[in-house]
Amino acid sequence: MKYLFILGRNHELSIAEIEEYLDKIENPIKKLTQVNNGLLVEVENPLLENTITYLGGTISIGEILTSGTEKLIFEKLDKIMIYLGENNKLTYTLWDFSEIGELTKEYLKQRFKEEKLKATFKGLTGKIKNQEGEKDEKPSSKLIEEEYFIFQEEGIEYFGKITEKCDYESIENRDMNKPVRRESLAISPRLAKILINLAKLKTGDKLLDPFCGVGGIMQEALLQNMTALGVDNDGDAIKGAQKNLEWFGFSPESYELIHFDSTKVSISPVTAVATEPDLGNILKKIPTKGMAENTLKDFEKLIVQVINNVKKMVEGRIVFTSPYIRIGKKRLSCNIENICERTGYHEVRESLPEFRENQVVGRMIYVLEKN
Ligand SMILES: C[S@@+](CC[C@H](N)C(=O)[O-])C[C@H]1O[C@@H](n2cnc3c(N)ncnc32)[C@H](O)[C@@H]1O
Incomplete structure (x- = not known):
């Protein structure tokens, strides 16, 4: 069975998410192109059905x-x-x-004419800059009813149709309307799903977010019928998370919020951790190398203490974002070997950068498992 996934702006991150998602639902990948x-x-x-709703980094899916x-594809298209x-x-x-592509476009035009359809072609003129700094195409208008695709893999052409689209607007709107928002600290629903x-x-699993803030990651887990435990040392954040999760209408038995320091808190057993700790001061200006290194050292110290405090109660993975700080043209990230050595964990896949070109503090995402 083959499907087309249209990737979001961070291709590497989107692919990593698709791989992990398919693996976790026990649908093995045979090939990726x-x-x-x-x-x-x-x-x-x-x-x-509705695979798209579980993915944060995929724009659409096609069958x-x-x-x-190349020689046969148009004859085959005639038959369907x-x-x-x-x-x-x-x-x-x-x-x-x-x-x-051009031949396929011509074919469709001709075909729709023969079928006496009033069909209007709209080009993919919208562009989004991807993580690599190149431009990806995307539909220019939401009014496009049918999205077809042609994909070549090893001399075979695959023609198909987009069947599931991510409704970003309603997801972001839902997120915007919740009672308590902290713009500068909140994680987007898309990134929360990816983590x-x-x-x-x-x-059915239980998430631990030891830096839960107003509950952005918890909300996405609860929407997928998981249970969630959130910890934050800021009382206002915990009150905000409570209000938000009530607003979503989640049953009170499905989540727990603890106002405490995650380096010391005691918790009940959980399945895995997905979290965004403080990324340091939100820097607007590019910091000096020394400042960046200090922020990263503080971050390492905090994450090591938190992992060591909760690890006995965590059955599976620990996934976290960390500061990825621009200094000049380079970016600095934390010392993950050091974090692993001091906690007894190891990386199960290469770290995944997520940032925008002009952002001073981006994110590096780590995926860890116990040794
Ligand atoms: C970047 S925010 C998390 C945002 C959250 N993912 C959301 O969407 O709202 C980091 C949170 O970590 C909390 N925090 C920092 N140090 C902590 C600690 N030692 N224990 C618990 N929470 C801590 C802060 O109060 C802050 O709310």
Whole structure:
């Protein structure tokens, strides 16, 4: 079974999340092929319905309608229904991850004409700058009804259609409307979902967020029918988290909030940790190397103390973000070997950077397991 995933702006992070998500739901990946922001994923079993809602780093998911060599693909397309809608009017676009994009576009135009459809092609003229600083294409308008794609992998062309789209707007709106928001400290729902997947947390599992703030990561875990334990040493943050989680309507038995210092708190057993600790002072100006190193040292000390304090109660992974500080053209991150050595954990995949070009403090994401 092959599917197309359209990746978000941080391709590496989006792919890592897809790998961990599929692994945790026991749908083994047989093959991955990436072309720009398109990822063709071969899995053993069909994807679950609404897979998109579990992923923070994927823009949309598509199903293959037919496949064949460059010579055969149009003959094969002749044999299938392409447009299944009821209107005789549609707007459509084509994601092109092949060398026959123009031919496919022409084919669709001709085909819709023959079928007497009033079909309007809209190009992928919207651009987003990805983490590598290159530009990814995206649909220019939300009014596009049908998104087709053509993807080439080892001489075979795969033609298909986007079937699930991430409704970013409603996710962000939902997040904006919650009663307590702390703009500068809050994590986005998308990144929260990514951390949850990297931690391999599943429905029914229990999340620990030892730096829970107003509950951004807890909220995403609870929405996926997990339970959650949040700790924060700031009483106002805990009150904010309580208000937010009540506003979402989660049952009080599904979560617990503790106002305490995570380096000393005692907790009940949890499945895994996904968290965003303080990333140091929110620096607007580029700091000196010395300042950056001090922030990172403080961070290391705090995370080591917290891990050592909670690890007996944590069954699985510990996933956390850490400061990734720009000094000049370079960025500095914390000393993960040192953190691992002092806690008895190891990295299970390479650290994942997440930042915007002009951001002084970005994030480096670490995924750890017990030795
Ligand atoms: C970046 S914020 C977390 C934001 C959170 N993910 C959210 O979406 O709201 C970090 C939080 O860690 C808390 N914190 C810092 N040191 C702590 C400690 N030693 N124990 C517990 N909480 C701590 C701060 O009060 C702050 O609320």
